Amino acid sequence: QVHLVESGGGLVQAGGSLRLSCAASGRTFSNFGMGWFRQAPGKEREFVAHIRWNGEWTYYRDSVKGRFFASRDNARNTVYLQINSLRPEDTADYYCAMEATPFTDFNDWYYYKSTSYSDWGQGTQVTVSS
DSSP, rough: OOEEEEOEEEETTTTOOEEEEEEESSOGGGGGGGGEEEEEEEEEEEEEEOOOTTOOOOEEOOOGTTEEEEEEGGGEEEEEEESSSSGGGGOOEEEEEEESTTOOOOOHHHHGGGEEEOOOEEEEEEEEOO
């Protein structure tokens, strides 16, 4: 049983920043990579970022590279997503997700797939005004 709770979303103007948090419980957090996805109204859920279980590597979709940064604090069972230089196109519900398999070390494409994750939070809304 895994419980993930996102927080930190809100309304910001274009160019602003937020820090999203995802607190995990019910599993050995440090053994699993964590992903961030987002879903805008009328669109499919899309990959945003991933951080490996050991924090050694991070991956981002092209449109957020250089603006979004994932990190984790295993002592707090928490993963973060710092989102900077926000654009209206970033408006979406943001979800964190825990991998289905521990200790993964796969090709980057694996972490882009929603099917690689078994547990999802309820989401936190980010709205960016122009």
